[in-house]
Amino acid sequence: MASLDPIAEARKVFDIEIESLQKVRDELDEDFARLVKAIRTCRGRVILTGIGKSGHVAKKIAATMSSLGTPTYYLHPAEGAHGDLGVITKDDLVLAVSYSGETDEIIQLIPSIKKIQAKLVSITCRPNSTLERNADLSIHLQIIREACPHNLAPTTSSTATLVFGDALAVVLSELIDFQPENFAVFHPKGALGKRLLTKVSDLMFKDDENPVIHCAEMLKKAIIVMSEKGLGAISVVDDEGELVGIVTDGDLRRTIEKYDDLPSLRVQEIMTRNPIVIEPDALAVEAIEPMQTKEIMVLPVIDDQRRPIGMIRLYDIVKAGIVE
Numbered sequence: 001m002a003s004l005d006p007i008a009e010a011r012k013v014f015d016i017e018i019e020s021l022q023k024v025r026d027e028l029d030e031d032f033a034r035l036v037k038a039i040r041t042c043r044g045r046v047i048l049t050g051i052g053k054s055g056h057v058a059k060k061i062a063a064t065m066s067s068l069g070t071p072t073y074y075l076h077p078a079e080g081a082h083g084d085l086g087v088i089t090k091d092d093l094v095l096a097v098s099y100s101g102e103t104d105e106i107i108q109l110i111p112s113i114k115k116i117q118a119k120l121v122s123i124t125c126r127p128n129s130t131l132e133r134n135a136d137l138s139i140h141l142q143i144i145r146e147a148c149p150h151n152l153a154p155t156t157s158s159t160a161t162l163v164f165g166d167a168l169a170v171v172l173s174e175l176i177d178f179q180p181e182n183f184a185v186f187h188p189k190g191a192l193g194k195r196l197l198t199k200v201s202d203l204m205f206k207d208d209e210n211p212v213i214h215c216a217e218m219l220k221k222a223i224i225v226m227s228e229k230g231l232g233a234i235s236v237v238d239d240e241g242e243l244v245g246i247v248t249d250g251d252l253r254r255t256i257e258k259y260d261d262l263p264s265l266r267v268q269e270i271m272t273r274n275p276i277v278i279e280p281d282a283l284a285v286e287a288i289e290p291m292q293t294k295e296i297m298v299l300p301v302i303d304d305q306r307r308p309i310g311m312i313r314l315y316d317i318v319k320a321g322i323v324e
Contacts, residue, residue, distance in 0.1 A: 017156045213267055
C-alpha cells in the first residue's frame with residue numbers, strides 16, 4: 001500500500017467511469033425518447049424519489065430539471081411511506097431511482113403509486129428487478145463496474161445516473177426553447193441572473209442622493225455638492241433641466257492644474273460636454289462596456305427628456321455581483 005501511486009489510481013477511476021459513461025451513452029434507445037415524451041405530456045408534476053446515494057442523485061436531477069424549465073420535485077421515500085405520498089396525484093409522473101431496483105423504501109411505495117394511478121418510471125442498473133417489472137416505463141443503465149476497488153460503493157453507477165439526468169434535463173430544456181433569460185428568473189442570486197435581471201434603476205443613486213447642478217452655478221458650489229453626495233461626479237443641467245455636461249473628480253484635478261483663480265470659475269467652463277449616459281430601464285451590465293472603454297467610473301442616468309434622474313457607479317455594479 002505504501003507504494004500506491006495516487007495519481008495513477010485516480011486516473012483509473014476516471015477511466016472506469018468514462019468507459020461506463022460511453023457504454024450508457026451508446027445504449028441510449030427509444031426508452032429515453034419515450035421518457036422525454038412522457039414528461040412533456042405529463043399533465044401533473046414530475047416527482048423524483050430515491051434513497052441513499054440514489055436519493056442524492058435524484059435530488060440533483062430534480063434540481064437541474066427545475067432550473068432548466070421542467071418543474072420537478074424530490075420526494076423522500078421514507079417520508080412518502082409516512083404520509084407524504086399525499087402529494088402525488090394521478091396526473092403526476094414518478095421517476096424512481098434505485099441501483100438494484102430492490103430498495104425496500106422504494107418497493108413499498110409501488111402499491112400506493114399504482115392505486116393513485118400516477119405513472120411510474122424506473123431508473124435502475126440491474127435488469128429484471130421488482131421496481132423495473134412494476135414500472136410503466138423502465139430505464140436500465142448498464143454499468144461495467146463500480147470504480148470502487150472492491151466493486152461495492154456506488155461510484156460509476158451514481159455518476160452514470162447523474163449524467164443520464166443531466167441529459168434528460170438538457171433535452172427537455174431544448175424542446176421548450178429554454179433561454180438564458182428564463183434561467184436568470186430561476187437564479188436571481190447567481191451572476192447570470194443578476195446580469196440579466198438587474199437594471200440601472202436598481203442600482204442608481206436617485207432623488208436626494210443624485211448630484212445635479214445648473215451650468216451657470218459657481219464651481220465652488222459644485223465642489224460642495226460633490227463632496228456631500230460622495231459619488232465623485234455631478235450632472236450639469238441647463239435652464240430646461242436637460243443634461244448638458246458632467247463634472248468629475250478628474251475634471252477638478254485638471255482644472256486645479258490649469259487655473260489659478262478657481263473661485264471665479266463657473267461649472268459650464270470646466271464641465272465635460274455631451275457625456276455618455278444610460279437610461280434607467282437598461283440592464284446594469286450594459287453600463288460596464290462604455291465605462292471600461294472610456295475609463296470612467298460613473299454615468300448619468302437620464303429620462304426620455306434627457307433630464308438626469310440618477311447616477312450609477314461602476315463600483316456598485318461590481319459590488320452587486322454582476323461582474324466577477
